[in-house]
Amino acid sequence: MTAIDPHLLEDYFKNVSDDGLENFNLKVGGIGLSVNATKDELFETALTKYEEFLVPEAFPESVVFYDVQTLPDPDAIIQAFDQYKEIYTSSAGRFLNVYRWDFFGIIDIENRTGKFILFNTTFMTYESIIRIFYSLLAVENHGFLIHSSSLVHKDKGYVFFGISGSGKSTVVKLSESDECLTDELTMITKTEDGYFTSGTPFHGELPIYKNKTAPLANLFLLTKSETTYFEKLKQSDIYPILLRNVLFFSDDWELRQKIFNTVIDLAKHVDIYEMYFEKNNKFWRIIDNGFKNED
Amino acid sequence: MDLKTKIKRNGNSSFQVADGKAVVMLAVNSNIFTLNEIGTIIWGLLNETKTYEELVSGVLSKFPDENQEAIQEDILAFVKDCLKEQLLLLEA
Known part of the structure; x- marks a missing residue:
């Protein structure tokens, strides 16, 4: 299967906007992560499901979620990733590109930040990315x-x-x-x-x-x-x-x-x-x- | 492989010593190998490139009272296995 060109991934983010994004902050096993996203149904589900793990303070370790529908020609983007039935990753220096049929994103391993574009409106996509992020943060915490x-x-x-x-x-x-x-x-x-x-x-x-x-x-x-x-x-x-x-x-x-x-x-x-x-x-x-x- | 063949560790690997044994992970496939006693000694000796002759001599010196022929057979078997798995590489 052909890997997605990392430059193409970066290009997709040229059209995203942080306007109107809100955040919630998680602490799992003592490791903090702030999640920034549109306050929609998935956001509300996260607040409910993660209630026990929510904390008020924001963390430098953070991930931003963007909805593919806010980008030009979302159907073409969704189609481009449809073939990736499992999670694919590729490293480019300090950046880790991650994608599957329902999302793609870039994680800055050094700064512990990430940005993702989500195609799917189910909570599974939301949570998959948070799991991926925590798997990386845990390693940096000797775990x-x-x-x-x-x-x-x-x-x-x-x-x-x-x-x-x-x-x-x-x-x-x-x-x-x-x-x-x-x-x-x-x-x-x-x-x-x-x-x-x-x-x-x-x-x-x-x-x-x-x-x-x-x-x-x-x-x-x-x-x-x-x-x-x-x-x-x-x-x-x-x-x-x-x-x-x-x-x-x-x-x-x-x-x-x-x-x-x-x-x-x-x-x-x-x-x-x-x-x-x-x-x-x-x-x-x-x-x-x-x-x-x-x- | 003759006595003058130069052997080295695969540089794209990571290792730790646990419970007296070297545990090696290869970068290419993340495969993990726990080396036996002789393998651990060989891995330690190969902190720099050595000829097969130097390697054999180094290992035998650790077992002066043991059957030298049997140890040489173990060394050869270990090196062959490691070359196959790409834990060790030959240097031109």
């Missing part, structure tokens, strides 16, 4: 977004990751007495006090999300099974498995190296297990018992 559910159990954060259908939402359903941070995307960040797991407003099957952060205790690669037991993952297996589950789109080598370094460092500090589990909450008993598998 990452990982496809996973996460729970706070006895004041510690536990992250359950795996491919689609591996049981991320099932684990949440089996843990009614624990606080769910997300069943879709967890933010992992590092501070001088260690690694932390935070809820995000990006939920999956379950409409559950909490703006809460907890010290990260363990990560678990999920596998559904007839019995429940844990196996500590071999170091050599951890890195590719973790990286496969990290949400990241950029082909920028410097950013990819940062994620690589973070994952290696995380594995040095946090034990990661493969969790085979049956459909009950026995796994918590084993976790509480220091991972002593039961017969």
Whole structure:
């Protein structure tokens, strides 16, 4: 598939206007992002859905959304991007071009700002871009977004990751007495006090999300099974498995190296297990018992 | 490959040492390789280009009491695998 000419992308932005744009400010896992957009139905949906994560202060990290209908010949633009069924990226120095059938944009990685033109009037497009942006901001904060559910159990954060259908939402359903941070995307960040797991407003099957952060205790690669037991993952297996589950789109080598370094460092500090589990909450008993598998 | 063949790391890679083993990521495809003990030693020795002879000599010096022939076989196998995966490159 032919990549879009980066100059063409830049040209599209010559006709946009910031008049009448309003903003809301998010803070996810301690990382701020201001979103500027027309105050339309999608904007209102964002205010409702992200309510727990809204803060009053604006951030230098920001993204601007423009409606394609405000540009000349919008139908031709929409048609030009129709072939891109998945997210495509291309790096050009400090700029990252991102596009799919329903949007295109340019992110200034150095300044942590972005501008996007949206073709679709569904919230999925809106949220996809915010997810992309947070995936980049997390890397700059020695962390990452990982496809996973996460729970706070006895004041510690536990992250359950795996491919689609591996049981991320099932684990949440089996843990009614624990606080769910997300069943879709967890933010992992590092501070001088260690690694932390935070809820995000990006939920999956379950409409559950909490703006809460907890010290990260363990990560678990999920596998559904007839019995429940844990196996500590071999170091050599951890890195590719973790990286496969990290949400990241950029082909920028410097950013990819940062994620690589973070994952290696995380594995040095946090034990990661493969969790085979049956459909009950026995796994918590084993976790509480220091991972002593039961017969 | 003869004893004078020059070998170097693929410069478009990133590596860390974790749990005593070198973990290498290639820029071209983001593939990740966790190297074994001998591989980690070889990777460390190749912080600058070396001939195959220098490489073998460097590794053998770390295992003076081991079966030298077996280690040489491991070295050759490792280098061949790494050349195939483009972790290591030959220098003209």
